[in-house]
Amino acid sequence: MSRNTKTLIRICTATAVVIVALVLKYTIALNSWIELAVFAAAYLTAGYDVLWKAVTNIAHGKVFDENFLMTIATIGAFAIGEYADAAAVMILYQLGELFQRYAVGKSRKSIAALMDIRPEEATVLRNGSEVCVHPSEVAVGETIVIRAGERIPLDGTVQKGECNLDTSAITGESLPRRIKTGETVVSGCINLDGLIYVCATGTYDDSTVAKILDMVENATSQKAPAENFITKFSRYYTPVVVCLAVLVGILPPLVTGNYADWPYWSMWLQRAMMFLFVSCPCALVISVPLGFFGGIAAASKCGILVKGSNYLELLAKVKTVAFDKTGTLTKGNFAVVSVYPQQNREEVLHTAAIAEQYSNHPIAQSIMSETSADVQADVTELAGLGLIAQTENDTILCGNERLLDNHGIDCPKADGGTVVYVAKNGKFVGYIVIADEIKADAKDAIAMLHRDGCQTVLLSGDKQQTVTLVAEQLGIDQYRAQLLPQDKVDELTKLKQQSNAKLAFVGDGINDAPVLAAADVGIAMGAMGSDAAIETADVVLMQDNPTAIATAKHISKKTLNIVNENIVMSLLIKFAVLVLTLFGVLDKLAYGLGMVVAILADVGVCVVAILNAMRAMLAGKRTKRNTLR
Amino acid sequence: MKKVIAMQDLDCANCAAKMERSIAQIEGVKSCNINFMMQKMTLELADDNTETILNNVKTAVRKIEPDCRLKI
Numbered sequence: 001m002s003r004n005t006k007t008l009i010r011i012c013t014a015t016a017v018v019i020v021a022l023v024l025k026y027t028i029a030l031n032s033w034i035e036l037a038v039f040a041a042a043y044l045t046a047g048y049d050v051l052w053k054a055v056t057n058i059a060h061g062k063v064f065d066e067n068f069l070m071t072i073a074t075i076g077a078f079a080i081g082e083y084a085d086a087a088a089v090m091i092l093y094q095l096g097e098l099f100q101r102y103a104v105g106k107s108r109k110s111i112a113a114l115m116d117i118r119p120e121e122a123t124v125l126r127n128g129s130e131v132c133v134h135p136s137e138v139a140v141g142e143t144i145v146i147r148a149g150e151r152i153p154l155d156g157t158v159q160k161g162e163c164n165l166d167t168s169a170i171t172g173e174s175l176p177r178r179i180k181t182g183e184t185v186v187s188g189c190i191n192l193d194g195l196i197y198v199c200a201t202g203t204y205d206d207s208t209v210a211k212i213l214d215m216v217e218n219a220t221s222q223k224a225p226a227e228n229f230i231t232k233f234s235r236y237y238t239p240v241v242v243c244l245a246v247l248v249g250i251l252p253p254l255v256t257g258n259y260a261d262w263p264y265w266s267m268w269l270q271r272a273m274m275f276l277f278v279s280c281p282c283a284l285v286i287s288v289p290l291g292f293f294g295g296i297a298a299a300s301k302c303g304i305l306v307k308g309s310n311y312l313e314l315l316a317k318v319k320t321v322a323f324d325k326t327g328t329l330t331k332g333n334f335a336v337v338s339v340y341p342q343q344n345r346e347e348v349l350h351t352a353a354i355a356e357q358y359s360n361h362p363i364a365q366s367i368m369s370e371t372s373a374d375v376q377a378d379v380t381e382l383a384g385l386g387l388i389a390q391t392e393n394d395t396i397l398c399g400n401e402r403l404l405d406n407h408g409i410d411c412p413k414a415d416g417g418t419v420v421y422v423a424k425n426g427k428f429v430g431y432i433v434i435a436d437e438i439k440a441d442a443k444d445a446i447a448m449l450h451r452d453g454c455q456t457v458l459l460s461g462d463k464q465q466t467v468t469l470v471a472e473q474l475g476i477d478q479y480r481a482q483l484l485p486q487d488k489v490d491e492l493t494k495l496k497q498q499s500n501a502k503l504a505f506v507g508d509g510i511n512d513a514p515v516l517a518a519a520d521v522g523i524a525m526g527a528m529g530s531d532a533a534i535e536t537a538d539v540v541l542m543q544d545n546p547t548a549i550a551t552a553k554h555i556s557k558k559t560l561n562i563v564n565e566n567i568v569m570s571l572l573i574k575f576a577v578l579v580l581t582l583f584g585v586l587d588k589l590a591y592g593l594g595m596v597v598a599i600l601a602d603v604g605v606c607v608v609a610i611l612n613a614m615r616a617m618l619a620g621k622r623t624k625r626n627t628l629r
Numbered sequence: 630m631k632k633v634i635a636m637q638d639l640d641c642a643n644c645a646a647k648m649e650r651s652i653a654q655i656e657g658v659k660s661c662n663i664n665f666m667m668q669k670m671t672l673e674l675a676d677d678n679t680e681t682i683l684n685n686v687k688t689a690v691r692k693i694e695p696d697c698r699l700k701i
Contacts, residue, residue, distance in 0.1 A: 053695060060692045062692075062693075097640075101640050101641070107666075108667075108668070111666060217664065217667050217669070218664070220664060221662050221664065221671075234643065234646070280640060281643055282641055282643045285642040285643040285646055286641075286643070286665070289642065289666065290642075290665075392681075417692065
């Protein structure tokens, strides 16, 4: 039997006894000793553990905890003959504690369910037969068999077979992805149909799933300012309220000179007791991290990994979002659109290919897909300019206009798209126009951010014309073009100085690590499987849709609202009870009822705060629905 | 040495904060972080006397929250 069930049974038994005793008391008047015995039995059934904890805690040198307070308050009630009140207060306290435990357990379970992406087992091919093992026992290079409906246990490459893959657990993307032989798959995705054989490329500890879980579980150890405030606050709050309680209990009778007036003493002692009840900061301490945790879990469900509560809070305060262009707002799937001069197409492409053959930059790959290189070359890369290739006979320049300008080579101007200029031995050969497609939801993403009151800025290494075109199409507020990586950092610093508001930078995480680090919040996009991006960024988007930025912002705002609501609500209610007690408003209530109010101000607020914090877990769901609409 | 310990029946967030502070003061404990939601304690310990240190940690936990158990 679980602890909660046991407590519930005790509470029910005690309540039944109290009700029966009350009925008997008012129908056939009970002997006062029997009455005491019956209520004491109910009281002990409900709260013997509270009494025991109070005693052991005093033995450990800890006074003034909740158990001690409950003990004093209820024994006080017995002393003044309010037996039924004593039992009822104890029952109510236990019920409150039970609720609180239940709510915490429930939220722990929902968070666990939200993060249930851990693969349970892996089927490995060993010596020709299939063996079921724990994913951590699979070695690199082994072949894993994944059937329809199964979760991919480790990152790897498909050796054989094809299937539709549900990547939603990792990316939040609901459309399945078609996977063929030779492609890479990440752990945590589910095979919807077909049978695939995957060669493990890393161990379980290095797998995407393990990293995501580790990141999400440890995110709350990076505490947000709101949380630090609460931790600090609660350290002073309790002792201060306890001191106030002592003053309230002792000062008024002494100051007014009513030393011998026992009811007067008793009244102020009662008020002091209420103060002590409200002194527990549990509601605050629990609801803030719980809210952040819920928000982080909700975000991870949408394919947004937030590395710490502090980043979630910063993200909510972001007022300027700077974007990288290629791979972030545009697809980065460059293709050769035209070649100038048209009649020399082959020669231009071929010359460029000699320089670009070793590069895995998307531009290089689009050129290589048109032609091939047959000459070895010694290639030097000039960041933000292009490449210089040295072959046995020739020096080939391949890059932007500035590269050729720097070498004093004249060239005709081209417009639109990305242009790669090619020169051989100091002579202009031609240029290749490469265009990049804007992502389908980039415009929506910008619009959503504007609606949220954010400024948008485009920082790109691309040419002025291309950047202007993209910025105008998407409705981005400001743009800067032709920036080298270090220029981007400078621009970002300038933007930061312009306003005090927080600034986020969104990049694809490949060559903008310094910029990601310089921003208040660095957001890396489309990071499925990219370790570098996961390392440097504060927030990692597992999918390629820019709207995820708006979703992340929405979730963070919602979470911060919930956290603030909780802080304000708990403090207001506690403060209200303190003031009401001090001015004697609650004295008009019966002794038991006054205690009930105090218990509600403690445990009740706590339960409400927990329930409110759990709403943070739903933040992502609502956003998704809104986006679809 | 880093050690992650699962905890059971950790009910009160304030107690978790108190445990963190009190455990961090135990000799041989370099740092202590309790994840209330995951019910996990991450300890950084000195390399020798692990047994004694862990026993002290257990006692500290029991003093603050008698119902809470460590699964070492």
